[in-house]
Amino acid sequence: MIKKTVQNVKEALTGIENGMTLMLGGFGLCGIPENSISELARKNTKEITCISNNAGVDDFGLGLLLQKKQIKKMISSYVGENDEFERQMLSGELDVELTPQGTLAEKCRAAQAGFPAFFTPAGYGTEVAEGKETREFNGKMYVLEEAYKADFAIVKAWKGDTAGNLIFKGTARNFNPCMCGAAKITIAEVEELVPAGELDPNQVHVPGIFVQRIFQGTDYEKRIEQRTVRQRN
Amino acid sequence: MLDKTGIAKRIAKELKDGYFVNLGIGIPTLVANYIPTGIEVEFQSENGVLGMGPFPFEGEEDADIINAGKQTITTLKGASFFDSATSFAMIRGQHVDLTILGAMEVSENGDIANWKIPGKMVKGMGGAMDLVASAENIIVAMMHTNKRGESKLLKNCSLPLTGVGCVKKIVTNLAVLEVTNKGFKLLERAPGVSVEDIQKATEGTLIIEGNIPEMTLD
Numbered sequence: 001m002i003k004k005t006v007q008n009v010k011e012a013l014t015g016i017e018n019g020m021t022l023m024l025g026g027f028g029l030c031g032i033p034e035n036s037i038s039e040l041a042r043k044n045t046k047e048i049t050c051i052s053n054n055a056g057v058d059d060f061g062l063g064l065l066l067q068k069k070q071i072k073k074m075i076s077s078y079v080g081e082n083d084e085f086e087r088q089m090l091s092g093e094l095d096v097e098l099t100p101q102g103t104l105a106e107k108c109r110a111a112q113a114g115f116p117a118f119f120t121p122a123g124y125g126t127e128v129a130e131g132k133e134t135r136e137f138n139g140k141m142y143v144l145e146e147a148y149k150a151d152f153a154i155v156k157a158w159k160g161d162t163a164g165n166l167i168f169k170g171t172a173r174n175f176n177p178c179m180c181g182a183a184k185i186t187i188a189e190v191e192e193l194v195p196a197g198e199l200d201p202n203q204v205h206v207p208g209i210f211v212q213r214i215f216q217g218t219d220y221e222k223r224i225e226q227r228t229v230r231q232r233n
Numbered sequence: 234m235l236d237k238t239g240i241a242k243r244i245a246k247e248l249k250d251g252y253f254v255n256l257g258i259g260i261p262t263l264v265a266n267y268i269p270t271g272i273e274v275e276f277q278s279e280n281g282v283l284g285m286g287p288f289p290f291e292g293e294e295d296a297d298i299i300n301a302g303k304q305t306i307t308t309l310k311g312a313s314f315f316d317s318a319t320s321f322a323m324i325r326g327q328h329v330d331l332t333i334l335g336a337m338e339v340s341e342n343g344d345i346a347n348w349k350i351p352g353k354m355v356k357g358m359g360g361a362m363d364l365v366a367s368a369e370n371i372i373v374a375m376m377h378t379n380k381r382g383e384s385k386l387l388k389n390c391s392l393p394l395t396g397v398g399c400v401k402k403i404v405t406n407l408a409v410l411e412v413t414n415k416g417f418k419l420l421e422r423a424p425g426v427s428v429e430d431i432q433k434a435t436e437g438t439l440i441i442e443g444n445i446p447e448m449t450l451d
């Protein structure tokens with residue numbers, strides 16, 4: 001079997017250098033690669049271009065990297081809930097490329113699947129389509145969007161095995177599967193790493209071929225952004 | 234005149250048995266509370282869940298199960314989870330039957346603006362551009378006028394657009410309107426609201442044909 005298991009997050013992030021483009025899974029704070037983000041903050045990698053649906057909150061998720069001014073450019077669909085982000089964006093320190101959420105997901109999937117570009121109706125007639133090729137198909141207008149090019153994809157899964165196969169839980173799945181194999185190297189951190197053979201192949205969400213490095217993370221905080229509950233009876 | 238709950242109740246009457254529905258944040262979220270009896274609908278949230286249920290009981294929140302508003306939720310029998318690309322395949326591929334969302338402005342040809350105000354912090358469009366560009370059936374839930382009392386139903390949107398020619402129906406605190414190729418066609422009045430009130434609050438072309446009935450909510 002091809003060796004994919006790395007001992008810890010430090011080894012997993014080997015080769016990530018200043019100025020690289022990183023894809024990071026997660027929606028809000030749900031399903032984010034917490035261990036890898038902490039390690040990026042610790043090793044103080046600079047000038048990062050981040051492709052991630054959101055930018056975290058002030059003191060968690062990608063907000064940790066924003067605090068230390070490690071991010072040069074953010075490619076996201078929604079970046080609210082983060083004061084430091086707002087400050088850096090308005091002051092011009094941070095470059096921001098806002099992309100419709102479905103387009104962002106598909107730009108990852110296209111990279112994973114080997115498509116250089118695709119047509120989508122999202123954003124036609126809006127500033128998102130400015131400077132892009134448009135074309136009519138069956139009476140409807142579409143915008144040509146290109147696949148992302150990234151150096152590393154960093155994802156978080158619930159369970160994984162030493163062959164790199166991944167299983168996700170709930171809505172923590174989100175962008176993570178789309179990013180696997182969408183960069184030159186994919187790093188997966190998982191809550192539980194098991195020997196190959198222990199996951200039922202029928203239940204695997206992402207086949208191991210899309211994952212180059214895998215490790216079991218520690219101390220997951222799994223912070224809830226909006227705790228909403230109902231009263232019993 | 235309707236309040237936000239009233240708008241949600243009126244929109245809930247547009248739900249049909251078997252519909253898959255995507256609800257935006259704000260008034261649209263309230264629609265889930267008023268599903269007419271005798272019909273079954275399933276709610277999709279674009280972060281990757283179909284078959285969304287109510288908020289969890291206190292102590293049963295799961296950080297891994299949230300909606301697109303990042304709120305903790307539960308799932309109902311028959312629910313499924315999926316990745317973001319699959320989620321937007323449901324939306325872009327028109328498998329979701331109805332999208333209900335809020336707006337800052339709607340123009341008489343169905344353009345919608347709801348994501349950006351120049352000069353203010355832009356938070357992003359999230360999934361709104363994908364939803365409005367793809368959905369066959371879009372209902373906008375909003376107040377008829379903004380906080381300054383200016384009409385939100387315009388000849389042309391003044392704010393940056395989210396999508397063009399996509400809104401089909403609008404439910405406001407004053408009226409139910411259909412977007413036609415000649416303008417906003419007035420379908421119903423909110424309780425206690427006159428046609429003149431609606432006319433005054435509508436900057437875009439308002440089409441009034443015959444007697445406009447007062448809406449019923451129950």
